[in-house]
Amino acid sequence: MKTVRDIPVLENIPVLLRCSLNVPTENGKVVDTFRLRKALPTIEYLQKKGARVVLISHITGDSHASGVGTDTFLPMYEAMKEFIPRIAFCPVSVGPEAREAVRTLAPGEVVMLENLRRNAGEMKNDPAFAAQLAELGDVFVQDCFDNCHREHASMVGVPKLLPSYAGLLLEEEVTELTKALAPAHPSLAVICGAKFSTKEPVVKKLLQAYDRVFVGGAIANDFLKAEGHPVGASLTSDADPEHLRELLQNPRLLLPLDCIVAPKGAGRAAGHIAGIDDVKENEAILDAGPKTSAMLADIVGKAEAVLWNGPLGEYENGFTDGTEALARAIGASSAYSVVGGGDTVAAIESLHMNDRFSFLSTGGGAMLDFLAKGTLPGITALG
Numbered sequence: 001m002k003t004v005r006d007i008p009v010l011e012n013i014p015v016l017l018r019c020s021l022n023v024p025t026e027n028g029k030v031v032d033t034f035r036l037r038k039a040l041p042t043i044e045y046l047q048k049k050g051a052r053v054v055l056i057s058h059i060t061g062d063s064h065a066s067g068v069g070t071d072t073f074l075p076m077y078e079a080m081k082e083f084i085p086r087i088a089f090c091p092v093s094v095g096p097e098a099r100e101a102v103r104t105l106a107p108g109e110v111v112m113l114e115n116l117r118r119n120a121g122e123m124k125n126d127p128a129f130a131a132q133l134a135e136l137g138d139v140f141v142q143d144c145f146d147n148c149h150r151e152h153a154s155m156v157g158v159p160k161l162l163p164s165y166a167g168l169l170l171e172e173e174v175t176e177l178t179k180a181l182a183p184a185h186p187s188l189a190v191i192c193g194a195k196f197s198t199k200e201p202v203v204k205k206l207l208q209a210y211d212r213v214f215v216g217g218a219i220a221n222d223f224l225k226a227e228g229h230p231v232g233a234s235l236t237s238d239a240d241p242e243h244l245r246e247l248l249q250n251p252r253l254l255l256p257l258d259c260i261v262a263p264k265g266a267g268r269a270a271g272h273i274a275g276i277d278d279v280k281e282n283e284a285i286l287d288a289g290p291k292t293s294a295m296l297a298d299i300v301g302k303a304e305a306v307l308w309n310g311p312l313g314e315y316e317n318g319f320t321d322g323t324e325a326l327a328r329a330i331g332a333s334s335a336y337s338v339v340g341g342g343d344t345v346a347a348i349e350s351l352h353m354n355d356r357f358s359f360l361s362t363g364g365g366a367m368l369d370f371l372a373k374g375t376l377p378g379i380t381a382l383g
Contacts, residue, residue: 001171002166004042011050013050015137015138016162019042020035020145020362021059022058030079032349033079038362047108052106055113056093056136058117059073059117060117061115073089086109093119094136102137116133123150123152125151139164143168144170145362149365149366156381164381188211189209189306190216191203192311193217194219194235196219201372202372205372214299217312218235219237220256222236223248224255233281234279234283234285256276256288257289258292259276260285260288261283261285263284274289287321288326303335307371308330309340323344337359339361341367
C-alpha cells in the first residue's frame with residue numbers, strides 16, 4: 001500500500017485529504033476530539049512538506065434552510081483551529097467557491113471544506129461528484145479508516161481519478177488490525193453491539209484465531225434466547241436460533257454469566273442485577289453483571305492479546321459499569337490490546353486511560369469489516 005511518504009513532490013501541491021471529522025457535537029460545540037487528534041499526524045506531515053492541504057469529510061445530521069444545520073463542519077473547524085492555526089473554512093465542498101479557496105492557499109496552509117454529505121452524489125458514489133472533488137487536488141490521500149467500508153464517491157470514486165495514497169492513520173489502522181488477526185496466546189476477543197447478522201462474519205473469523213471470544217451487548221441476547229434463557233423485553237434480532245445453537249457448540253464462545261436489567265425505557269437508577277435465568281417479562285438486559293465482569297477480568301489478566309469492539313451495555317443510556325470494568329481490567333493488564341467503536345473509545349477516554357491501550361481504532365463497523373475480510377473498499381480503491 002503506497003502511503004503519503006511515497007508522494008514524490010509535495011511542495012505547493014494541492015492535496016485532497018479524506019480524513020475523519022465525523023465527531024459528536026452538542027449545542028454547536030465538539031464534545032469529543034479523538035478522531036480530530038488522530039487526523040493530525042497526516043495533516044502536519046503534509047504541512048511540513050509544503051503541501052496545500054484540502055480537508056474533505058462527512059458528518060450526518062440535518063441541514064437547515066439557511067445552509068447551517070447540525071450537519072455543518074463549523075464546530076469541527078473551531079475545534080481544529082486549536083490544533084492547526086493555519087486553517088481556513090469553506091462553506092461548500094465543490095464548485096467555484098471551493099476551487100477558489102484551494103487556489104488561494106499558500107504552501108503549508110489548510111482549508112476545511114463543508115460536509116460532503118450535503119451533496120447527494122457522495123453517498124450515491126456519483127462519478128460526476130467524484131470528478132468535482134478531484135478537480136480540487138493533484139493528489140488524493142485516504143486517511144478516513146472509519147468510513148472505508150462504504151463505497152462512497154470520496155472513498156472509491158476519487159481514487160480512480162487522482163494518484164492516490166494512504167495517510168499515516170490509515171497505514172497504522174491496517175498495520176495494527178492485521179496484527180490483531182494473528183494474536184499471541186492466550187487471547188481474548190470481545191465483540192458487542194446489536195444485529196447479529198452484521199457481527200456474524202467477524203465472530204466466526206475470531207473463533208478461529210482467538211482462544212476465547214466473548215459476545216456481549218444485544219447480540220448476546222440472541223444467543224441467550226437460543227439457549228432457552230428468558231430475555232424479557234430485551235433487544236434481539238431475527239437471527240436463526242438453530243444457527244446460533246451451532247455456534248454455541250464451540251467451546252471458545254463465551255456468554256454473560258449475569259446481567260443488569262431494568263424495565264424497558266427505565267433509567268440506570270432502576271437497574272438491578274439478575275441471573276441469566278431470572279429476567280422478567282417486562283425487563284430488558286441493559287448491561288453485563290458483576291460475575292461477568294469478574295470472569296472477563298480473570299481472562300484478561302492471563303491474556304497476551306485482547307481485541308475489543310463495542311460497549312457491553314447501553315452505554316449511551318447510562319449503563320456503563322460493564323464497559324468501564326472491562327476497560328479498567330484491560331488497562332491494568334500487560335496484554336497487547338486493540339480497541340475500537342465510538343462508545344468503547346469514549347469510555348476509555350472518560351477514564352483517562354488512552355495510554356494504557358496498545359491501539360485505539362477510529363473504526364467501529366469498519367474495524368469489524370476489516371477483521372472479517374482483511375480489506376475494505378476504500379483501501380482496495382487505492383490500488
